[in-house]
Amino acid sequence: xxxxxxxxxxxxxxAAVDTFDFDVLVARHQSMVFGIAYHYLQDRPxxxxxxxxxxxxxxxxxGRLESADHVTFWLRRVTAHRCIDYRRQHRFRLxxxxxxxxxxxxxxxxxxxxxxxxxxxxxxxxxxARMAIVLRYQEDLTPxxxxxxLGRPVATVKSQLQRALKTLRKKLRI
Amino acid sequence: MTHLxxxxxxxxxxxxxxRGFAARVRAxxxxxxxxxxxxxxxxxxxxxxxxxxxxxxxIAVGSGVWFRAQEQRRAQGEEAKRQVLLSLNIASxxxxxxxxxxxxxxxxR
Numbered sequence: 001x002x003x004x005x006x007x008x009x010x011x012x013x014x015a016a017v018d019t020f021d022f023d024v025l026v027a028r029h030q031s032m033v034f035g036i037a038y039h040y041l042q043d044r045p046x047x048x049x050x051x052x053x054x055x056x057x058x059x060x061x062x063g064r065l066e067s068a069d070h071v072t073f074w075l076r077r078v079t080a081h082r083c084i085d086y087r088r089q090h091r092f093r094l095x096x097x098x099x100x101x102x103x104x105x106x107x108x109x110x111x112x113x114x115x116x117x118x119x120x121x122x123x124x125x126x127x128x129a130r131m132a133i134v135l136r137y138q139e140d141l142t143p144x145x146x147x148x149x150l151g152r153p154v155a156t157v158k159s160q161l162q163r164a165l166k167t168l169r170k171k172l173r174i
Numbered sequence: 175m176t177h178l179x180x181x182x183x184x185x186x187x188x189x190x191x192x193r194g195f196a197a198r199v200r201a202x203x204x205x206x207x208x209x210x211x212x213x214x215x216x217x218x219x220x221x222x223x224x225x226x227x228x229x230x231x232x233i234a235v236g237s238g239v240w241f242r243a244q245e246q247r248r249a250q251g252e253e254a255k256r257q258v259l260l261s262l263n264i265a266s267x268x269x270x271x272x273x274x275x276x277x278x279x280x281x282x283r
Contacts, residue, residue: 023196026199031188031189034189035187048191056203115181118181137179168178
């Protein structure tokens with residue numbers, strides 16, 4: 001049953017690329033693209049605008065993409081680079097109060113505020129480290145895959161991930 | 175797998191975009207459809223080349239007109255100079271003739 005569903009999903013994915021069914025590709029990948037942009041930028045309107053631009057670019061590149069995997073890789077790469085560029089261009093933005101991390105220590109166990117605290121702390125990381133964390137935990141990518149998406153050496157990505165996790169543990173005291 | 179890994183996975187799960195996202199993407203695609211990106215780049219390149227050619231042509235024509243005007247002014251100056259010299263020559267020869275006549279009359283007296 002599960003295998004049949006997976007086969008159907010794969011067939012649908014392949015068909016979408018073969019026939020350039022843009023709507024199917026948007027429906028399939030919108031939560032991935034918007035999720036990466038939203039977790040990285042932490043700004044819903046900016047994330048939506050960026051995600052729309054990524055799909056617009058995808059529409060222009062459909063003829064050059066060869067497979068479903070290629071589409072997924074291409075979307076991750078373009079979204080990641082656009083996010084990093086966007087943040088560089090809008091470095092001095094105004095923060096709303098609910099985006100600012102609270103200084104008090106929060107316990108790690110089942111705390112409803114922990115997710116918010118994690119976002120705030122990840123938001124303080126350097127651009128590539130922040131994107132590495134988003135790709136690692138949203139997309140479940142390995143350091144090798146993250147390195148290919150970001151176009152950086154694997155050793156650099158591994159060290160960025162280690163440093164980022166160490167910083168998060170230290171600030172969360174877990 | 176650590177507790178932090180689990181929490182990060184929970185916090186950074188995929189997020190659905192706001193309602194109507196796909197329709198807005200379709201609208202943007204439709205709005206950008208008449209001009210394909212390569213075509214737009216090509217058109218831009220041709221426009222730049224056109225402006226460069228027009229500027230070069232304008233400079234060439236302007237230089238030609240200026241040079242021709244300078245030549246005309248120089249030729250007019252030469253002609254004026256020639257006429258002044260001719261007038262002076264005529265006046266000089268007439269003076270010489272009068273002088274000769276006066277000298278001749280004085281000698282006869």
